[in-house]
Amino acid sequence: MARDHAVLRLAVDLSILTVRDGRLHVLVVKRGNEPFVGHLALPGGFLRPDEEPLAAAVRELGEETSLDGLRLHLEQLPIFGAPDRDPRGRVVSVPYLAIAPDLPVPTAGSDATSAHWSPVASILDDATLAFDHCDILDLAVERARASLETTTVAAMFCGEQFTMGELRGVYEAVWGVALDPRNFSRKVTKTQGFVEPVGSRRTDGVGRPAALYRRGPIRRLNPAMLRSSMDS
Amino acid sequence: MARDHAVLRLAVDLSILTVRDGRLHVLVVKRGNEPFVGHLALPGGFLRPDEEPLAAAVRELGEETSLDGLRLHLEQLPIFGAPDRDPRGRVVSVPYLAIAPDLPVPTAGSDATSAHWSPVASILDDATLAFDHCDILDLAVERARASLETTTVAAMFCGEQFTMGELRGVYEAVWGVALDPRNFSRKVTKTQGFVEPVGSRRTDGVGRPAALYRRGPIRRLNPAMLRSSMDS
DNA sequence: CCAAAAGTGTTCGACGTACACCCATGC
DNA sequence: GCATGGGTGTACGTCGAACACTTTTGG
Numbered sequence: 401m402a403r404d405h406a407v408l409r410l411a412v413d414l415s416i417l418t419v420r421d422g423r424l425h426v427l428v429v430k431r432g433n434e435p436f437v438g439h440l441a442l443p444g445g446f447l448r449p450d451e452e453p454l455a456a457a458v459r460e461l462g463e464e465t466s467l468d469g470l471r472l473h474l475e476q477l478p479i480f481g482a483p484d485r486d487p488r489g490r491v492v493s494v495p496y497l498a499i500a501p502d503l504p505v506p507t508a509g510s511d512a513t514s515a516h517w518s519p520v521a522s523i524l525d526d527a528t529l530a531f532d533h534c535d536i537l538d539l540a541v542e543r544a545r546a547s548l549e550t551t552t553v554a555a556m557f558c559g560e561q562f563t564m565g566e567l568r569g570v571y572e573a574v575w576g577v578a579l580d581p582r583n584f585s586r587k588v589t590k591t592q593g594f595v596e597p598v599g600s601r602r603t604d605g606v607g608r609p610a611a612l613y614r615r616g617p618i619r620r621l622n623p624a625m626l627r628s629s630m631d632s
Numbered sequence: 633m634a635r636d637h638a639v640l641r642l643a644v645d646l647s648i649l650t651v652r653d654g655r656l657h658v659l660v661v662k663r664g665n666e667p668f669v670g671h672l673a674l675p676g677g678f679l680r681p682d683e684e685p686l687a688a689a690v691r692e693l694g695e696e697t698s699l700d701g702l703r704l705h706l707e708q709l710p711i712f713g714a715p716d717r718d719p720r721g722r723v724v725s726v727p728y729l730a731i732a733p734d735l736p737v738p739t740a741g742s743d744a745t746s747a748h749w750s751p752v753a754s755i756l757d758d759a760t761l762a763f764d765h766c767d768i769l770d771l772a773v774e775r776a777r778a779s780l781e782t783t784t785v786a787a788m789f790c791g792e793q794f795t796m797g798e799l800r801g802v803y804e805a806v807w808g809v810a811l812d813p814r815n816f817s818r819k820v821t822k823t824q825g826f827v828e829p830v831g832s833r834r835t836d837g838v839g840r841p842a843a844l845y846r847r848g849p850i851r852r853l854n855p856a857m858l859r860s861s862m863d864s
Numbered sequence: 865c866c867a868a869a870a871g872t873g874t875t876c877g878a879c880g881t882a883c884a885c886c887c888a889t890g891c
Numbered sequence: 892g893c894a895t896g897g898g899t900g901t902a903c904g905t906c907g908a909a910c911a912c913t914t915t916t917g918g
Contacts, residue, residue, distance in 0.1 A: 405678040409637050410713075410724060446637040449722070453713040478708040479726060481642075481685040490681070492642060494711060565896075582898065583881070607896030608888035624856075626880070797869075814871065815908070839869030840915035858907070 408490035413444035415540030416498040425517040436530035457496040473499040563610035593618030640722035645676035647772030648730040657749040668762035689728040705731040731788040795842035825850030
């Protein structure tokens with residue numbers, strides 16, 4: 401039995417999603433190093449010795465975006481391991497899906513310059529990401545869509561306090577459908593533990609002030625949210 | 633920036649599940665090499681150079697069990713990457729869930745001796761698997777339970793042709809609940825593409841002969857199968 | 865005849881869908 | 892007033908749960 405084991409490095413790559421202006425956005429960085437210098441890519445980096453993959457994802461999140469990975473929803477997706485996916489050698493990518501509220505443009509750092517939010521639709525249409533990051537992003541978006549059905553992560557797209565309209569906007573942006581505001585509100589409030597009323601109301605915009613909510617303790621949604629389309 | 637990248641090896645570990653005698657079983661091997669000589673473990677092995685992880689899983693399946701991995705349901709689960717999980721050095725495990733029909737006891741080969749089916753319940757209760765394989769198996773069983781709700785993989789536990797009773801037995805064994813035979817049959821047959829009637833009937837046992845079915849083209853179940861318990 | 869498994873018909877209730885209608889704010 | 896967004900009431904249909912009842916075999 402020869403030692404024909406593959407020796408390789410692990411990279412963590414993050415699909416950090418948020419909702420801005422009613423559309424799904426992803427955080428991309430412009431690469432400062434070879435290969436793919438100047439190309440857009442998902443933030444990420446190599447696993448360090450004695451480091452757990454999840455810890456590496458949290459670390460990269462802080463280094464490249466100043467986001468607190470411990471407070472975000474982080475979910476590991478199936479790995480990408482094609483032997484020729486990285487010209488530097490054998491690198492297997494461990495993708496993470498991160499769901500973040502709409503925060504100010506994050507800081508750039510390390511080997512990444514000019515990190516910024518970019519609409520997912522245009523990124524996937526142009527297919528301009530380095531490596532196989534378009535495939536990774538595609539997988540992450542699909543997972544996010546599915547997670548909205550069965551879990552309460554939609555609230556992770558919002559801030560500490562949010563209105564029903566904001567939460568509904570998350571579903572509409574990620575799923576790309578219009579939902580009935582009245583039935584949506586009832587479904588959410590009747591699901592014990594999804595959201596908790598804060599008591600106060602938001603009076604900033606036009607229209608009747610909306611009640612404010614915060615995230616409840618429940619993480620899994622049972623029964624699930626349904627994705628069937630409705631006319632607005 | 634020092635080159636403090638972790639250099640490591642990838643292992644694929646397979647949770648090969650089947651249903652025997654109405655109970656969920658998993659394929660385990662007795663280890664023939666250090667570490668954990670003589671202990672039970674999930675079948676698996678190291679990734680080879682220029683090999684995709686999925687290809688490695690299919691290869692190991694054929695080597696250690698003579699099962700055709702291309703014809704089975706294979707699903708990659710989140711990796712296990714604790715730095716100290718393998719005494720031989722940094723080894724990250726890529727777990728695969730395989731769902732197989734109840735086949736004759738597979739052949740043993742390579743560094744694994746006496747591969748055999750073992751009830752999942754007793755394996756998890758005793759917690760006797762090598763490495764962190766109990767955690768891996770636990771994850772695989774949870775995934776299998778969830779997959780039965782949203783996909784048609786339950787039929788992968790059966791042979792080419794099967795009766796409604798057999799298919800229902802899969803759900804009952806994996807979920808550990810009793811289902812109403814009458815409502816189950818209706819639900820399955822009314823879901824277009826889940827199963828297709830063969831036309832013939834099976835007359836081996838006692839009772840009215842059951843109609844035979846084969847797998848249909850549909851893979852995702854919509855609406856999903858519900859897991860709520862019913863009294864038998 | 866009896867036991868056992870397969871399958872049909874039917875009732876009930878929960879819930880998603882659709883929409884009429886009312887509430888509260890800015891302009 | 893009127894547009895805009897927030898929220899309640901309610902009727903309808905679909906579907907899962909429960910179960911009475913019939914069918915077809917072996918012993």
